[in-house]
Amino acid sequence: MAPNGDHPPTDFRHVFKIPTKGDLRRKTLQKSADLHSRPDDDETCVYLCGNSLGLQPTLTRQYLDQYLDTWATKGVFGHFTHINDSSLAPWMHVDDDLVEDMATIVGAKPSEVAVMQTLTVNLHLLMASFYKPTKERYKVILEGKAFPSDHYMVESQIQHHGLDPALSMILIEPPTDSGVLPTDHILSVIDRHADTTAVLLLPGVQFYTGQFLDMPRITTYAQDQGILVGWDLAHAVGNVPLQLSDWNVDFAAWCTYKYLNAGPGSIGGLYVNEKHFHRPRLAGWWGSSKSSRFDMTNRFEPIPSAAGFQLSNPSVADSTALRASLDIFKQTSMKALRAKSLELTGRLEVLLKQSEAKHLFSIITPGSKAERGAQLSIRLQPGLLDSVLVRLEEEGVVIDERKPDVIRVAPAPLYNNVEDVKAFVHVFGAACLEAAKTGKPDGKSAASIDGNAKGWSEIK
DSSP states (O other): OOOOTTSOGGGOGGGEEOOBHHHHHOSSSOGGGOSOOOTTTTSBOEEOBTTTOOOEEHHHHHHHHHHHHHHHHHGGGGGTOOOTTOSSOOGGGTTHHHHHHHHHHHTOOGGGEEEOSOHHHHHHHHHHHHOOOOSSOOEEEEETTOOHHHHHHHHHHHHHTTOOHHHHEEEEOOSSTTOOOOHHHHHHHHHHHGGGEEEEEEESBOTTTOBBOOHHHHHHHHHTTTOEEEEEOTTTTTTSOOOTTTTTOSEEEEOSSSTTOOOTTOOOEEEEOGGGTTSOOOOOGGGBOTTTTTSOOOOOOBOSSGGGGOOSOOOHHHHHHHHHHHHHHTTSOHHHHHHHHHHHHHHHHHHHHHSTTGGGEEEOSOSSGGGBOSOEEEEEOTTOHHHHHHHHHHTTEEOEEETTTEEEEBOOTTTOOHHHHHHHHHHHHHHHHHHHHHOSOSSOOHHHHHTTTTTGGGOO
16 A cells, blocks of 8 residues: 555544444354344444554454465465565565554664564563663663563563662652653653663653653753663554654664554564664574575674564564554554544543543543643542443443553544544543442442453553
8 A cells, every 4th residue: 555644544444343332242253142132232332442452454354364375375485475466575574564664653764673572572682782781880760650561671681680670770750649750850860860870761651641751852861861761662652753763762662552453462663773783682583684594504694773683583473464554554644643643632631621520530641732642541539440440341432441540541543533532421421420429339340250351451
């Protein structure tokens, strides 16, 4: 598909598979297997959970069928054979086929981007190259409310070097209970530890509050004090405009199953600034030159780009699913998507503040549009969450929760619209009023009872 950056992003809802309310209620995949139905079973749900798992593009099944047919009819020759009636590249080049489009989304040179592994694996690989503690500089600064996987990764990297995380891991704690990290507060922590810090690692968009950090200012400030700067872009990629090259970011990593809609646990990506292409790294055969990759000489010849940081050959199935989503992104631009995103979150904020239930919750995401992505996090009064979740589930409204009292609502501009926002506020407001009237329920939410949501709050 040819890129068209001016294509309006409102046209893409029809190229996604939006579950119906009946789909969500059934315990089977097939409608015919269900013995019970409701009048609204064929209505699409209100899906506002793209910050946890993006919806499936209709292209995904088409492309995966092509991949499976290639495997079935070509076998090993699928690595090298160009198929005339397939939209996909030969498997040998499946990662290269994605890089240019991915680089456009993160604002980088194609040579600075690699599609590989998964998020935490990529962060470990990057830290293996960038975290080289010395007697003078040995600390890693990250946020105190970082997603647990990032925390575990940093802690284990520090321990791997024989250091004590209690002394070497500096946590930036929010100054208020909102969880928001003001930029000046972040800079003040950098100031206090500048002379002893090796790496700063922060999220582009904070998963809990939805705050979009001032990445260029923070990056420049830390680098001016001799600190290498990395970013976890799990909640930022495909969500907010990024300019990693222009901002001179040292390294970054991301997943592709949220706003990039590549499917649960799908392949990740990383960015390495071109000035760091020759850093020592953990090596694998897919990072070695294609011209000698199959020579079996046991001589590593790193590709002189971010691709040189690759290890194993990428999952073709995962890459195929990502290809389907990127072919949608190619028809629009992050500028256009950002404009629609701000419109949707702006309308959501206004409607929430006009709700009759507004005294029962507060919005903890920053009010400034420049400081948020496609997500508003809402904190309910104590004791209301479980009852509200039950009502939302019953009405086919999909969001996600963070115990004990926060829900995250994410209107994804590729497939959500104003009607989704209105429907959410209507159901949510009524649910809050009902919960406040009846008091805290004795049981758990329907999803928790069914076991479908077990561990959901642990998904980033």
